[in-house]
Amino acid sequence: MNQSQSQSQGGQQMSEGRHEDDTALADFLASLMDYTPAIPDELVEHYLGKSGFQCPDIPLIRLVAVATQKFIADVATDALQHCKARQSATVKDKRDKQQKDKRPMDDLSKSLREYGVNVKHQEYFADSPSAGLDPASREE
Numbered sequence: 211m212n213q214s215q216s217q218s219q220g221g222q223q224m225s226e227g228r229h230e231d232d233t234a235l236a237d238f239l240a241s242l243m244d245y246t247p248a249i250p251d252e253l254v255e256h257y258l259g260k261s262g263f264q265c266p267d268i269p270l271i272r273l274v275a276v277a278t279q280k281f282i283a284d285v286a287t288d289a290l291q292h293c294k295a296r297q298s299a300t301v302k303d304k305r306d307k308q309q310k311d312k313r314p315m316d317d318l319s320k321s322l323r324e325y326g327v328n329v330k331h332q333e334y335f336a337d338s339p340s341a342g343l344d345p346a347s348r349e350e
Contacts, residue, residue, distance in 0.1 A: 239269040247275035254278070281325070288321035289314075 251268065254275045258265060265271060296313060319329045 239273065242269045242272040242276070245272065245276070247272055248279050249275040251275065285318070285321050285325060288324060289317045292317040292320050 251271050254271050255265075258271070258274065293314065296317065315331055319331070322329050
């Protein structure tokens with residue numbers, strides 16, 4: 211067997227493998243039409259549109275919704291694991307007890323950081339008398 215015949219057979223095998231992959235992908239996208247993701251199509255279309263991506267293809271929109279749903283589930287699971295690990299550790303000083311309300315956001319931030327998303331939450335200032343008042347009613 212010469213080199214050109216072996217290249218021809220290798221190309222034919224790759225073509226057949228690609229055809230099988232294309233068929234499997236087409237079947238998967240068709241199955242998305244029967245599936246209703248937790249994230250509505252309209253919401254996915256809205257955020258895709260805000261990012262500059264206009265797509266009338268419903269199966270593709272559902273694929274993005276399923277991928278987003280999976281991402282959110284993974285982040286939530288990781289945040290829960292961080293929370294359980296934190297709660298299993300013994301509380302050593304009173305300062306940890308005082309920050310109890312802040313910790314769920316810390317767990318979520320750690321989980322998101324693992325996925326490359328940096329979250330910075332604003333500090334809450336309630337030490338001024340005008341905190342929480344309507345801006346028009348504040349005396350400055």
